[in-house]
Amino acid sequence: MSLLFNFKTFVFGLFVYYTTYLHYYKCPSLTPIVELENKILHPLSNQHSILCELVNGGIEKAEPYVKQAHTFLDNNVHSHPLFIEYKIEEYIQCAHNRFSTYIYPLVHQLYEFTDVAETRVYDEVTAYYKQAEEFVHGKLKQD
Incomplete structure (x- = not known):
């Protein structure tokens, strides 16, 4: 499960x-x-x-x-008064700035890698599909 x-x-x-x-x-x-x-x-x-x-x-x-x-x-x-008193908005902005500075460049590199990997997988699967199609049609023509 x-x-x-x-x-x-x-x-x-x-x-x-x-x-x-x-x-x-x-x-x-x-x-x-x-x-x-x-x-x-x-x-x-x-x-x-x-x-x-x-x-x-x-x-x-x-x-x-x-x-x-x-x-x-x-x-x-x-x-809410506690939200204003403890300046939560500043913490949110600080977290957003740190994400933009440190994390987003890594995520962008991951997206670039995904783009390359997606293209590579598509090309490989297409090549295997063409080989399988030629094999099947070759067998059917022989029979």
């Missing part, structure tokens, strides 16, 4: 990572000119365009709920 839970957790984590990879790294780089250039150079850009549309559609659907959450936080948490 725990193995199944670990597998589900792994798949969910992979899904979340790939979604963030698309949203923060791949989708902003897909302008129409870049899309045209990538379609000529590599066929994966078509799949990226479709996935970026899905991710952006999901973000648009979640936007009203995010606004409600921000309104709730502004009304009930950020205006």
